[in-house]
Amino acid sequence: MRRYLYPYRYRLALLWTMVLLNICAGLAVPPLVGAAIDGPITDGDLGALWVFAGVIAGVGALDAVLNLIRRYFQTATAMAIEADIREAVYEHLQRLHTGFHDRWQTGQLLARVTVDLGMVRRFFAGGMVFAISSTGMTIIIMVQLFWIEWRLALIVAVAAVPLFLIGRGFFRNYLPAARKEQDQSGEVSSAAEESANGIRAIKALGRGPLMADRFEKEAEKLRVLGIRKNLIAAKSWSAFGAIASTMLGSTLVIGAIMVANGQLTPGLLTAFIMLQLNLLWPIEAAGWVMAHGNEAMSAADRVYEVLDTEPTIRDRPGAKAVDRSSIRGKLAFEGVRFSFDDDDREVLRGVDLEVRPGETLAIAGRTGSGKTTLVSLPSRLNDPTGGRITLDGTDIRDLKLESLRSVVTTAFEEATLFSMSVRENLALGRPNADEHDVEQAVRVAQAEFVYDLPYGLDTRIGEQGLSLSGGQRQRLALARAVVVRPAVLVLDDPLSALDVHTEELVEKALEQVLVDTTALVVVHRPSTVALADRVALLHEGRIAAIGTHSELMEGSPEYVDVLSAEAEGVAA
Amino acid sequence: MTAPAHDDKHVSWRGRSEQADAERTSAELDDAEAIKELRSRSRRLLGSMMRPHKRSIAALVLILLGQNVATMTAPILVMYGIDHGIPAITDRDDYSVMIAVAVAFAAAAALEYVCMRLYIVQSAKVGNAMLYALRNRVFWKFQRLSVAFHERFTSGRVTARQSSDMESIRELTENGVDDLVLAAMNVVTIAVVMLVIEPLLAVVSLLTFPLMLLLGKWFSRVSAIAYRKARETVALLIVYFVESMGGVRAVQAYRREDRDREIFGRLNYDNRFAQAKGHQQNAIMAGGMRGIGHLATVVVLLFGGWQIMLGNTEIGVLAAFLLYMKRFFDPLNELVQFYNVLQSATAALEKLSGVMDEKIEVAEPENPKRIESPRGELRFENVRFHYREDQVVLPGLDLHVPGGQTVALVGATGAGKTTIAKLVSRFYDPRGGTVRLDGVDLRDLSESDLREGVVMITQENFLFNGTIAENIELGRPGATRDQIVEAARVVGADEFIEELPDGYDTHVRKRGGRLSAGQRQLVVFARAFLADPRVLILDEATSSLDIPSERLVQRALRTILADRTAIIIAHRLSTVEIADRVLVLESGRIIEDGPPESLIDSGGQYAELHRQWEDSLV
């Protein structure tokens, strides 16, 4: 937290000074009024009264202006700090590996950067200021009370004991309740987000009512949690009120008895009680402030839960940068093993593979055999759990992540487009790509349709590219990878959504790009194999066979099973 | 058509869209007329939210009244005790007054305790029930809105409505409604008291009232604009957040982090100032209120002092009066802060009312027709369709698919195959002509009848957060585990599912990230198989499968589709082989139509495609 407050230390100091000045100005008005009554009004001096009125007006104006300015800047500062933290969380999330993102629902992450941060901000801008100033006020009043009559003041002080006990219990119960509510509210957002993203799947099956039922269950949980939280609050807050009243009543009765016994004058008792009345509001409001504090605490916890997750994939100390011009593109897997975080079965069990510079290697294998996992390793979207991967002989973990990803580029099996302009989507990996580069990539991917869109390259495509046809999405994603002109190009099943004719055109154009690019191409169809110089068969976590297509067709029964059964399918 | 300037980085990334503004709901326009409409809309929504809780709300007001009485009596009792109780004891040794005061005091404290507790519990119940109902209503509304609406509205906005807008309203229900009522009661009571003890002074001090009204009016006008803007900026922020986190894999792989951060930072910055604006206007109002309070004090002091000098009133009265004024203005200052929360919630409510009032483009008919004899027969009659005016996708489609026929749709990418499928699933209504299922226009079918009849597997293979079994079960809610396993077995998904650590209860994670692409496709396939509709549409349902799996699926299809109408869209002609009839589509027109064998012999487009495909097999 301190890290985020530090840049604002001067502003915050200024703010607190203003708070103090403001309190002083506010407190100065009543005595002045009193003086005016005792002075000019009692004396019947109209001229002097005008002077007093002038002074009071001046001080009052000062009070109002200070208040205005303070709150004006307090808001600005609180918002600025909130925005800073939000940006920090965003930046942090960007660096967390995909495994983290698979596990966290977007709604939960979203709740953290919006609702939770808002709670923290509101507490800092409102509740905390109130808590501090009312604590200060309480202390001043208590001192005065002890000054007037210490025995009575003790009664008041004794009230602090139940207040403290109840407050402690409150913390113990309210904090987890608030946390549960916040977590559930994230679940509700997630459900809303998912139902919007999956609207086509839902409509295609007519499962709207079912989804609404499920959502209702989540919303119901949230409702119950919200009520439960307030039940806890109700218990403590009302007790606070009762304690404050009891305290007042006891001082009154005991004070009266003391007056009767001549231990106290009625005037002093009146003064005492008048002062004590000022304590009621802070005590009653304490519950509310504590609740806000609790909520802010658990919200901050939730934010830190994300911030404290260390990115597992990051630069090693002393990592070197590489760039496209110095890379030849020799990619080697050496005894690479891989298993997902919480799964003890290994997907890859010792992959040895060497891809020569400029070579195109196809990777074939059954559904779920680990092809996508394998090709996610060279760009370090995942790190191997055993063995290593080298690029031109250097372990890729000794290369700067940023630079590694600029020389290794992936086109995923799902297009993953964004609702931005076509140009922005195309230039995702190379923001400074010029018109010519873009044009060339578009041609390679046979994606000329983009020029027919209403605003050409400036047309915004819908969310996830869903305003395009399936094949159009895939070609755009392919063009996006080609634009980068990386040393190592990874294509994960890049032509699956294309018709035979278009596929052939893309392949022809791609061949020219692949001449001087090292490429890993995941294939499912014999037709795509044509792109490759060699094919490797991934089977049971290892490379079971490697060679040219015709070699494997003859020498590897597994390969035949995976790739050429189609002919048999036709015959059947 | 000019390209937007490239140096204007902050705007151009979004690109252009004809529906630039249409991505808001139509209720979100901001001319004067629309705003008036908006206000009454959101008031209607608020009314409909509160109506079911009329009684509870009335009870709440009563409880608050009780609490108010209790809190107000405490100081009065104290004063009474001091003024009468103590003299009675000292003068007459008479404790009865003091005891009475003590008892009354205890009663007041008890009443306060009970009322407060009741109030918090009851208001939490009402508030949460209202939010719960609103959430569900909004959700259901979004579910019924058309695909076209969702396309321009984006999922981020849906999320924004359900998260940050709801949060604004929650904040209102949680904080301050009681303070509002208490403060309002307080203000009224004290105004009355002041009028009673010294009408002339009271009138003079109330002279500042118009000033306060003016200030309040000003604030409510400008802050409505500010908060409305803030709702919009936060929605944009959320949209970007949701999208860039959803595609974080691509962001990382393409090193887009910096650019994303720049854009997000910009949205964050805009949002920060938009949010601050309303609060700052509130600060101005709060300061103004304080100033007015002081002004009133000065005026009363001057006028009162003058009156005293004239001998019209007494010092004691003036002093009391000034004290009351303080108690008049202090709660007002509280109210000002509350106003803030209120305005923010109002803006949120406006947004939500916009959603609730959005017209449903593809609506369910009011008097749905029933299908007399379900056969699964499809008929397209001169169907025209376009997404954008200038780009017709289907210029006029006539097609008859008799019940039980399996039709394969082939054609170049972008030819309009998926569009046809979407029309049959009624994602969109045709712009011209009709689509009929068993003789009934789809527009006349009830939602449930339509979905029972037609099920589509979309090109996206969407999996929901949950287990594999739950995802398959979506095909037929309430299916037994045996049925689920059977469906998985038929499409050949059982093998990999059983190998997973928790089998069918394995959690697939967000969007099915736990599974491989082919595995996801198999799960979706099993889902459709379980649904068992009369008309099944498969849009590239096997594109990510390996050949052995595909073969298995095809074998399954042969049996499943025997007595079913099916539209199969596929680029791999192996899948097409199982069809009774092939349609070749080019730019939305059917150019060839017939059984596969005869088309191969006829030497047309399909024959050419088939030749190419056979060449590609090795």
Ligand SMILES: Nc1ncnc2c1ncn2[C@@H]1O[C@H](COP(=O)(O)OP(=O)(O)OP(=O)(O)O)[C@@H](O)[C@H]1O
């Ligand atoms: N995030 C994950 N956590 C745990 N297991 C995973 C995860 N992603 C994939 N798997 C499992 O790892 C195996 C390999 O998946 P991968 O996506 O690499 O397969 P693939 O060869 O690309 O298959 P396909 O041809 O279907 O795309 C699968 O069995 C899958 O269930």
Ligand SMILES: Nc1ncnc2c1ncn2[C@@H]1O[C@H](COP(=O)(O)OP(=O)(O)OP(=O)(O)O)[C@@H](O)[C@H]1O
């Ligand atoms: N939601 C949409 N908004 C605007 N245009 C769209 C939308 N969906 C599709 N289109 C356009 O309509 C045309 C036909 O798209 P459709 O998805 O029907 O093609 P398809 O034949 O299924 O192609 P593919 O084989 O690539 O999936 C394409 O040019 C596409 O860009």
Ligand SMILES: [Mg+2]
């Ligand atoms: Mg894969």
Ligand SMILES: [Mg+2]
């Ligand atoms: Mg399609």
